[in-house]
Amino acid sequence: MTVQAMTAQEVTKKVFDQEAMFILDVRNTSDFEDWKIEGKSFQYLNIPYFDLLDGVEEILPDIPTDLPLLVVCAKEGSSIMVAEMLSEAGRDAAYLQGGMRAWSEYLQPVKVGDVNGGGELYQFVRIGKGCLSYVLISDGEAAVFDATRMTEVYTEFAKANGASITHVFDTHLHADHISGGRRIAEETGALYWLPPKDATEVTFAYQPLEDADHVQIGHTQVDIHALYSPGHTIGSTSFVIDEKYLLTGDILFVDSIGRPDLAGLAEDWVGDLRESLYQRYRQLSDELVVLPAHFMSFKELNEDGTVWQTLGHLYAHNHGLNIEDEEAFRKLVTENLPPQPNAYQDIRKTNMGKLDPNEEDQREMEIGPNRCAVRE
Incomplete structure (x- = not known):
């Protein structure tokens, strides 16, 4: 199933415009706590990718349905897979194209x-x-x-x-x-x-x-x-x-x-x-x-x-x-x-x-x- 990619430029615009968004960051907790995407109206959930290999059903109640959902990882591969699982579970989800590496360089x-x-x-x-x-x-x-x-x-x-x-x-x-x-x-x-x-x-x-x-x-x-x-x-x-x-x-x-x-x-x-x-x-x-x-x-x-x-x-x-x-x-x-x-x-x-x-x-x-x- 194909999911939507969101570019670093698009996320930056949301930061500048102070738009609301929910970010599911699937990197290790230590990486997330050290450095993450920041925005005035952003909300976050950090669940390492390896904790989601069996599915995303358990975290669905923690993800609001009234906010755009962006899945983030280091280089994009893991976030694509999680976004696809969320999509299969009935949630609209995008992933950050290029991951945090792209975010760092934009x-x-x-x-x-x-x-x-x-x-x-x-x-x-x-x-x-x-x-x-x-x-x-x-x-x-x-x-x-x-x-x-x-x-x-x-x-x-x-x-x-x-x-x-x-x-x-x-x-x-x-x-x-x-x-x-x-x-x-x-x-x-x-x-x-x-x-x-x-x-x-x-x-x-x-x-x-x-x-x-x-x-x-x-x-x-x-x-x-x-x-x-x-x-x-x-x-x-x-x-x-x-x-x-x-x-x-x-x-x-x-x-x-x-x-x-x-x-x-x-x-x-x-x-x-x-x-x-x-x-x-x-x-x-x-x-x-x-x-x-x-x-x-x-x-x-x-x-x-x-x-x-x-x-x-x-x-x-x-x-x-x-x-x-x-x-x-x-x-x-x-x-x-x-x-x-x-x-x-x-x-x-x-x-x-x-x-x-x-x-x-x-x-x-x-x-x-x-x-x-x-x-x-």
Whole structure:
């Protein structure tokens, strides 16, 4: 019996639109508890696939009949079989095409706003991983910030918008996901910019990104100003675009602040983190739109699916920006850290060019949620 497939794009739309849905997740309980599809109006039931081999009759009373039903597994095979059993039992059920692997890799572009001279800034929401990347388009040129390894999404988007990618930036050396920056630069001939303090061990050529660097995109004088803001890493660099947008990388998020320990140097970098958040950013306009490189929860999504807030709002409401006592701040940052990201050391080495894992290995390295923020 044929059952309907639901794509990651379709599920993302339900998240953005806050539609109700019931998800039957048939992965192991530990996998489900660590990482699942999140939506404001979603309901869940986790029953491992092996517990359903004898049939689905026992769980039918636990599945509402008035909500769309989606069956989810790691790679889709098990969810197809369970969805077919549900269909045979008289329930309409769809399965997530490509499983959680597809959910992890899907990117949804959403327009953030305009830039001077008619350009546009887009946020690419990696809904299943919590990663945020950006494409700035102006006068036939494009710049990409914090690209994921799914590089064709950016190159095809630029092409569809009549633009050539001329610059690629990473705000820091990422530890939770594999950067696509170098690959995009190789494919397009764009300049690949990296903070030099994060690039001391890289094995490839790059353009050093220094504090106060200004880069022009297109002929409309779109101004990208690099702002050195260490703390998450020693080289972390933010970007002010047109004195309107602030790309913070993993230093500042909507609901939290960055963690300083992914290189094993939390005690050394906590002072840098505080200086960046409490001094460097304090000198900037409260009206800047903060655009982070990650989000922690679907609750941070705005109604249109974007993730942003003004800097002034964050200074008023983000707990991590309102700890006057330095020792209390140090304690928060060093004692409230989530588990390290999966394979983060290998991810860092891959982003340095020291490892060259195949595509399947890269997928496995990135499985799970991002863990770049301090828990409050």
